Amino acid sequence: MKIAVIGKGGSGKTTVAGVLARCLARAGREVVALDCDANPNLGISLGVGLDMTEQLAGIRQSLEDGGVEHAPTPEELLSRFGAPAPDGVRLAVVTKIDQPNPG
Ligand SMILES: Nc1ncnc2c1ncn2[C@@H]1O[C@H](COP(=O)(O)OP(=O)(O)OP(=O)(O)O)[C@@H](O)[C@H]1O
Ligand SMILES: [Mg+2]
DSSP: OOOOOOOSTTSSHHHHHHHHHHHHHHTTOOOEEEEOOSSOOHHHHHTSOHHHHHHOOBHHHHHHHTSSOOOSSHHHHHHHHOEEOGGGOEEEEOOOOSSOOOO
């Protein structure tokens, strides 16, 4: 099952995504939470903390920088970029801009 949470700015996407991910994980589902926001902060909502959230590398930037190869499988991708979050959720950041400004 794939669930995408979308909506206008400030409408509660990150909060809903974090709650959904943790509730599904607690119910026994294997959950991978992908933060697709260019200014990613799903980690904070998931409970991994501000420091860890800020340290997570964006998959797209890492590939573009050439530091890592394309992973052959989703599992390998997650082993390289996935971070453990509470309730067994695994979090990965899809993309990240360096200096997000309002708007
Ligand atoms: N159901 C809710 N009831 C009241 N406040 C909420 C609810 N969901 C989210 N909020 C609050 O609304 C604000 C925006 O929520 P959130 O960051 O999840 O939105 P967002 O859509 O991800 O925003 P952005 O577009 O900036 O990424 C936060 O302060 C959050 O605590
Ligand atoms: Mg958000």
